[in-house]
Amino acid sequence: MADKGEKKEKAAKGGRGAKKAGKSTSRSAKAGLQFPVGRIASLLKKGRYASRIGAGAPVYLAAVLEYMCAEILELAGNAARDNKKTRVIPRHIQLAIRNDEELNKLLSNVTIASGGVLPNIHQVLLPKKSDKGGKGEKGSASQEV
Numbered sequence: 001m002a003d004k005g006e007k008k009e010k011a012a013k014g015g016r017g018a019k020k021a022g023k024s025t026s027r028s029a030k031a032g033l034q035f036p037v038g039r040i041a042s043l044l045k046k047g048r049y050a051s052r053i054g055a056g057a058p059v060y061l062a063a064v065l066e067y068m069c070a071e072i073l074e075l076a077g078n079a080a081r082d083n084k085k086t087r088v089i090p091r092h093i094q095l096a097i098r099n100d101e102e103l104n105k106l107l108s109n110v111t112i113a114s115g116g117v118l119p120n121i122h123q124v125l126l127p128k129k130s131d132k133g134g135k136g137e138k139g140s141a142s143q144e145v
Helices: 002-012 027-031 037-046 057-082 090-099 101-106
Strands: none
Touching: 027 037, 027 057, 037 057, 057 090, 057 101, 090 101
């Protein structure tokens, strides 16, 4: 009989207030994100982008920022591995962004410090391919008259 009384007490407590006292869960943890939802919310409010900010806006923005960072870091990590390095440096980030069509379009006006440029030699500047070079061929330049 005492067991049934205890069960009724637990059942009466259900709903949103069933959480243990003193344990708080961050909005980032609830959303399953690494980026700080609370900090983004306060920055959105402080930036006066709108008079009111909804509860879902900072969560969505944090998710988008986290995805973008993960995408760029994955490509930069691949670029670092291609160059036989274990650390990602600005050069690897530059190579990752400029070799990806969509990221390059998004970040076309962005300058990355110490990023350098993509290796590129214009076709006109490359030496012309000759067919097993022999003398007296058509088109060979000679100064003898």
